Amino acid sequence: MRFAGKAGVVTAIQDVTLAVRDREVVSLIGPSGCGKSTLLNIGAGLNAPTAGAVLVDGERVQGPNDHVAFMLQKDLLLPWRTIAENVMFGLEIKGQARQPSRERAHELLRDFKLAEFANHYPHQLSGGMRQRTALARTVAVNPSVLLLDEPFSAVDAQTRIVLQYDLAQTLKSAGKTALLITHDLLEAIILSDRVLVMSSRPGHIIDEVVIEIPQRDDPFARRRDPRVEGYISRLMDRLQIGHPSQVARAPA
Amino acid sequence: MSDLAQPSQMRRGVAVSLILLILFLAGWQWGPGLLAIPSYIIPPLSQVFVEFLRMWSVNSLLYHTGITAAEVIVGFALGSLLGACMGYLLGISPIAEVALSPYILALQIAPKVAFAPLFILWMGFSVYPKILVAVLIVFFPVLVNVMSGVRGVDPDMINLARSFKASRAQIFWKIEFPASIPPLLAGLRIGSTLAVVGVVVGELVGGNEGLGFLLAFGEGQANTPMVFVSIIMLTLIGSIAYLVVILVERSVLHYMPKRSLGQV
Numbered sequence: 001m002r003f004a005g006k007a008g009v010v011t012a013i014q015d016v017t018l019a020v021r022d023r024e025v026v027s028l029i030g031p032s033g034c035g036k037s038t039l040l041n042i043g044a045g046l047n048a049p050t051a052g053a054v055l056v057d058g059e060r061v062q063g064p065n066d067h068v069a070f071m072l073q074k075d076l077l078l079p080w081r082t083i084a085e086n087v088m089f090g091l092e093i094k095g096q097a098r099q100p101s102r103e104r105a106h107e108l109l110r111d112f113k114l115a116e117f118a119n120h121y122p123h124q125l126s127g128g129m130r131q132r133t134a135l136a137r138t139v140a141v142n143p144s145v146l147l148l149d150e151p152f153s154a155v156d157a158q159t160r161i162v163l164q165y166d167l168a169q170t171l172k173s174a175g176k177t178a179l180l181i182t183h184d185l186l187e188a189i190i191l192s193d194r195v196l197v198m199s200s201r202p203g204h205i206i207d208e209v210v211i212e213i214p215q216r217d218d219p220f221a222r223r224r225d226p227r228v229e230g231y232i233s234r235l236m237d238r239l240q241i242g243h244p245s246q247v248a249r250a251p252a
Numbered sequence: 253m254s255d256l257a258q259p260s261q262m263r264r265g266v267a268v269s270l271i272l273l274i275l276f277l278a279g280w281q282w283g284p285g286l287l288a289i290p291s292y293i294i295p296p297l298s299q300v301f302v303e304f305l306r307m308w309s310v311n312s313l314l315y316h317t318g319i320t321a322a323e324v325i326v327g328f329a330l331g332s333l334l335g336a337c338m339g340y341l342l343g344i345s346p347i348a349e350v351a352l353s354p355y356i357l358a359l360q361i362a363p364k365v366a367f368a369p370l371f372i373l374w375m376g377f378s379v380y381p382k383i384l385v386a387v388l389i390v391f392f393p394v395l396v397n398v399m400s401g402v403r404g405v406d407p408d409m410i411n412l413a414r415s416f417k418a419s420r421a422q423i424f425w426k427i428e429f430p431a432s433i434p435p436l437l438a439g440l441r442i443g444s445t446l447a448v449v450g451v452v453v454g455e456l457v458g459g460n461e462g463l464g465f466l467l468a469f470g471e472g473q474a475n476t477p478m479v480f481v482s483i484i485m486l487t488l489i490g491s492i493a494y495l496v497v498i499l500v501e502r503s504v505l506h507y508m509p510k511r512s513l514g515q516v
Contacts, residue, residue, distance in 0.1 A: 080430045123507075
């Protein structure tokens, strides 16, 4: 994928080939600006790649489509809509009938423990609750693939742990496939089946780490697993975090 | 009026406000006499009130107030409507913005009230030139606010809608239009006070109807109380217009935290 930048053409990502199996959760980690978000936008069909193709369920992605839904760090809730109406947003855009959409929204809000806030407005909720609403909105359209771009990086550490659990449970019970972009190595390890490491720009995949810890649906349990240490040091190694050269270069 | 204020603070604030009003009115009534200011400079309150009653019966004050109020309402409504439409057009279409913005900027910099004599030349001593000045003066704040409201929508929000396969019309009606309502109302708030300015300048320049006419007439007669009465009535019209916008804002923007709304 190349972009026209101020100083000529910028190649954001190059020669990236990745396959995510059905119902698999894959995390993507890498330095800032390595093109992770570009990859995700291509996956969602929002940007067309300069060269190459994306296939979902064997179908070539040529624009936004029903198979894929994304969620960002920002909750992107519409302030003039109630929580339930926000969850219904995708269904409404897709032209679904109002009553079934409403029922679906309330059902999801119950699952996400937000039922009592259905008629509240976003500004009345905490950041964590808003992000859970965003997750409900993403799941509401019943996509087969979820693209998650640092979904929990804006919430506080404790809320994040709870949201990670909610996400893991949702992905498992609904049998969703997911591609998760994160900066949090621990988050990548406890939530995914596989972690892909990207290099700096032009981004390409330099390592693939299969997480062989059971219970992908229980990040609490995975957090306590002794094997996590080993995976973290391997990922740090691949990202060259903690190397003397990196420390020396780090800004004061 | 902030929702952060405690009820006790609120009561105290209102009490102080009332005391200030009484002090002001008392100062107006007895201040000029005490300071030996002649009544043709500052007429005492009672004299202004007597003049108000005289104008009510002799100069058909109600009629002139009605004319001015009608001009304000029509000018404000038309100006807002045109400003909003133009704002949406420029907000949605980058081509329209690039093409039209230099002219709009030039027109915005030009002092709108200076057009009043021109409009009177064109349309005579009728209500139309006054309305037109109001339209012109209300147009810009509404346009600018609506445009920035549409432009200010988070591109990621648009992308989210696009990922759900939203059409351009859906993006406008479900995201851009509702997002533009708070800035639109802020623009209307500014416009509601400016509309009175536009109308009164038009009336001052020419015509024999409206409060601006009474104002100029009073000045010609060296009737200071009459000038004061006209100014008070104009302020009243502006206040009511402003208040109506605030009330509309309160009811339309019920989803927003209260402190972010316009304050009375």
